[in-house]
Amino acid sequence: MAEKTIEQTIGLIETGLEDIKKNKATKAEVLELIDQRVGIDKEILANMPDEVSSLKTEGQELKATAEQIQNQLKQLRANRYQALKNADGSYNGLFASPAEAKMFGLMVMAGCTANKSNLQSKYDAIAKALDNMGSQPKWLDEKGIKTMTGVSQSGGSALITTEMIPTLIAMFEQYGVFEADALAVPMGAGSTLQPKTDQLLDLYCPGEGGTVAESDPSIALISHTLKTLCALTAYSIELDEDSAVELGEMLAFLFVRSYGYGIDRIGFLGDGTSTYFGFKGIAGALRGVDDTIGNIKSLVVGSGNAYSELVLNDFNKVVGTMPDFADDGFAKWYVHRYFYYTVMVKLALAASGATASEVVLGAGQREKQFLSYAVKFAQVQPKAEANSQICAVLANLKVGAQMGKRGGLEIAESSERYFEKGIIAVRARRRVSFNVHGVGDTTNAGPICGLITAAS
DSSP states (O other): OHHHHHHHHHHHHHHHHHHHHTTSSOHHHHHHHHHHHHHHHHHHHHTOOOSSOOOOOHHHHHHHHHHHHHHHHHHHHHTTTGGGBOTTSOBOSSSSSHHHHHHHHHHHHHHHHTTOGGGHHHHHHHHHHHHHTTOOOTTBOTTSOBOOOSTTOOTTOEEOOGGGHHHHHHHHHHHOHHHHHSEEEEOSSSEEEEEEOOOOOOOOOOOTTOOOOOOOOOOEEEEEEOEEEEEEEEEETTOOGGGHHHHHHHHHHHHHHHHHHHHHIIIIIOBSSGGGTTOBOHHHHHHTSOSSGGGOTTEEEOSSSSGGGOOHHHHHHHHHHSOGGGOSSOOEEEEOHHHIIIIIHHHHHHSOTHHHHHHHHTTTSSSEEETTEEEEEOTTSOOSOOTTOEEEEEEOHHHHEEEEEEEEEEEEEESSTTGGGTEEEEEEEEEEEEEEOOOOOSSSOOSEEEEEOOOO
């Protein structure tokens, strides 16, 4: 109910911006609307639970997920898969084509039924369907037995075949803001070190016979230590080959969205605690520079501790704080969608000149703008005000943050673990690492800057 109310607020503001463009509403009317909606939402936001809801027991959660998948499959069949089609009837799913979605679904099914006597007939049918599509599960030997195919593999697990990896990685980058924009670091070992320097060499003009003094730039090392992130879901053992397209769509959606959300939480909010698996993200790295927020050169302390007290000049200061070397076209604002519409849009509309027109003219575009920089919605970012909160980030993540990766998405299964429930547990694993290094220090700002509300 709370999220629905928040979405209603955003929808009304978007409509108001469109009405301004069509001369059906004035800026003053939309500003009044924003104030009204913020007042309505304030209590809801204050009482909203954390983004990560409490889970039921593992068995209950898996059973609920399996039942949900079954119900979604029934709905898809009932409306002749309209949810996966455009208005003209063409395919509009997560994959490049229905055949690719079916291949993914069949490969998961094959991995979950191989080498099990009670499921042999089901496996034979699935393997035949894959063969007809010109694809063989490369993690199965000639007898259909799953093999260990990588150093990260546990016995009996299975890797999605190589032809599927590019598609899945593209999906991760579509749904995960941090992964899409941070510098990707392919890793071949459990940990790596990379040199980094923010200093330049001194130049001299020694003249004939003169000498040149040696420059001694400070070189730091960026470290990466891989950790394995897992996700667990389930589907019913009763599913057959005809369900492969829909199963592939749903499992891909669950895994990709879950990893996208989880990686964004680490990348933007990570503070080095167990909640974030020991990783520090943008918020943790920035706050780690100094205990006093006013000493952190990459942070601008806002005009107050409430969103209503923030002013346009606070955001201008963030832009002015960013080093010129980081302002190369990749710098973007990263904020929650609600924050953008209720704070940034409000300030832009209240201003005069180009700032207001940028937001208004961009209202119908997929990528919003603010102070000439693209705005990217990171839904893990704060939407409810708090003291000493990094509520907006302006960053060039290609320069200031890295995400280490090794291998693709690993899929493993268990048909025995919950056999009494008639469901197959499916686990996904990825090996990743995070290093947010561009947060500057107490002397110089880095390529990752932010606006933080006042302490009180």
